[in-house]
Amino acid sequence: MSELYRFGISIPKDLIESFDQYIREKQYTNRSEAIRDLIREKLVKRDWDELGSDKEVVGAIVSVYDHHKRELLALLTEIQHEHYQNIISSQHAHLDHDNCLEVIIVKGKAKDVRLLGDKIKSIKGIKHSQLTMTTTGKDLV
Ligand code: NI
Numbered sequence: 001m002s003e004l005y006r007f008g009i010s011i012p013k014d015l016i017e018s019f020d021q022y023i024r025e026k027q028y029t030n031r032s033e034a035i036r037d038l039i040r041e042k043l044v045k046r047d048w049d050e051l052g053s054d055k056e057v058v059g060a061i062v063s064v065y066d067h068h069k070r071e072l073l074a075l076l077t078e079i080q081h082e083h084y085q086n087i088i089s090s091q092h093a094h095l096d097h098d099n100c101l102e103v104i105i106v107k108g109k110a111k112d113v114r115l116l117g118d119k120i121k122s123i124k125g126i127k128h129s130q131l132t133m134t135t136t137g138k139d140l141v
Contacts, residue, residue, distance in 0.1 A: 002141040019031070019034070022034070040135075040140055043135075043139070043140065044133065044134060044135045044140070045133075047110055047135065048110050048114070048133045050110070052111050053109065053110035053111050054109045054110070054111065055109065055110050056107070056108065056109065056110075056136050056138075057107065057108070057109070057110045057113055057133065057134070057135060057136065058105075058106070058107045058134050058135060058136050058137075059105075059106050059107075059113055059117075059131055059132050059133045059134055060103055060104065060105050060106065060131075060132045060134075061102075061103070061104040061106060061116070061117050061120055061129060061130070061131050061132075062101070062102075062103050062104075062129070062130050062132065063076075063101070063102045063103075063104075063120055063121075063126055063128065063129035063130075064095070064099055064100070064101050064102075064126070064127045064128045064129070065099070065100055065102070065123075065125055065126045065127055066098050066099060066100075066125060066127070067094075067098070067099070067100045068098060069124075069125040071124075071125075072123055072124065072125040072126065075123050076102075076120065076123060079116070079119050079120060079123070080104065083112070083115075083116045083119075085108065086106050086107060086108040086112050086113055086116050087104055087105070087106055087116075088105040088106065088107055089104075089105050090102060090103065090104040090105065091103045099127070104120075106131075107136070110133075113131070114131070117129070117131030
């Protein structure tokens, strides 16, 4: 673990009261871990948000769709083959008679992974699709 660095900050009383309420709701046991998590979130977000980012990222695309739509299935498969270099694995669950859940674990340059997420999300018939953006963990402690 990296050496701990301590610093003091000035903050309006109302703001710290709201923050303390937030960290209780989020089950943190102290402010330090909550603040560390907020910093990490911002750093991960920066890697993803930079336009045309070449940062190496990891994520998961979670999608729900009706498997009776054959064109959708063909397109979903085609897109995944186009982007096979950005896909680590995928898992499929049959939710009920009609609906399927697919989780695709993705990695690569943020711009490529985002493009893959956008292509899947925009397929006609996908009921919901979300790219969860996280980090390789290499640059975070
Ligand atoms: Ni299914």
